[in-house]
Amino acid sequence: xxxxxxxxxxxxxxxxxxxxxxxxxxETDFIKDLAIxxxxxxxxxxxxxxxxxxxxxxDGMEKMMDVKSALAIIDxxxxxx
Amino acid sequence: MTNxxxxxxxxxxxxxxxxxxxxxxxxxxxxxxxxxxETLDFYKGHFKHNPVxxxxxxxxxxxxxxxxxxxIYLLNNxxxxxxxxxxxxxxxxxxxxxxxxxxxxxxxEKIYFRFNKLKCKVSMVNEASEEVxxxxxxxxxxx
Numbered sequence: 001x002x003x004x005x006x007x008x009x010x011x012x013x014x015x016x017x018x019x020x021x022x023x024x025x026x027e028t029d030f031i032k033d034l035a036i037x038x039x040x041x042x043x044x045x046x047x048x049x050x051x052x053x054x055x056x057x058x059d060g061m062e063k064m065m066d067v068k069s070a071l072a073i074i075d076x077x078x079x080x081x
Numbered sequence: 082m083t084n085x086x087x088x089x090x091x092x093x094x095x096x097x098x099x100x101x102x103x104x105x106x107x108x109x110x111x112x113x114x115x116x117x118x119e120t121l122d123f124y125k126g127h128f129k130h131n132p133v134x135x136x137x138x139x140x141x142x143x144x145x146x147x148x149x150x151x152x153i154y155l156l157n158n159x160x161x162x163x164x165x166x167x168x169x170x171x172x173x174x175x176x177x178x179x180x181x182x183x184x185x186x187x188x189x190e191k192i193y194f195r196f197n198k199l200k201c202k203v204s205m206v207n208e209a210s211e212e213v214x215x216x217x218x219x220x221x222x223x224x
Contacts, residue, residue, distance in 0.1 A: 037169070038221075039169030039170065039198055039219065039221055042195060042196045042198040042221075045195075045196065046193065046195060058196065061196050
């Protein structure tokens with residue numbers, strides 16, 4: 001499974017509109033496009049940490065607004081390991 | 082931070098203040114009590130001839146003791162009069178009724194506190210130590 005598909009699996013439980021999830025692209029914005037609420041964004045980040053065995057800090061959290069930036073932060077943290 | 086300082090910092094007042102006492106508090110959880118006085122206004126309407134504490138009020142009591150009080154403690158003086166907080170999710174099972182003039186104890190265990198969101202496993206027991214409701218509640222400090 002590539003990273004974008006792994007990410008899709010993680011965010012699936014938090015997306016009210018499944019159709020939008022099917023058309024996930026790097027540009028997809030979590031809040032604007034997927035209507036994920038900001039409290040659930042915290043849960044998504046904790047799930048990402050668990051799945052990829054990384055730790056995301058406050059700066060990472062603030063940057064994580066869309067699929068592209070989430071993948072970049074995951075790569076950045078994986079590189080530190 | 083002392084238990085009294087936490088009570089003083091709670092952003093509630095009558096008729097929507099449901100914390101009497103913080104019994105114990107730590108990084109990992111909190112226990113506190115509240116007495117449901119029979120003169121509380123909502124008993125007049127819930128129900129008309131049969132006063133029972135509404136589930137939403139039990140949830141609110143669990144949130145005020147179990148999440149907001151613990152959050153104030155964890156934020157350790159970073160919580161102020163201007164802080165904005167919000168309930169973000171709750172999933173509660175109601176097991177037994179709570180009648181007027183009953184005292185309840187709320188026991189809350191932190192699941193996590195990350196990125197300004199506090200999520201807790203919360204339980205409420207009556208004076209006979211019977212569990213009256215339980216579940217998970219989360220809230221955030223927004224600014």
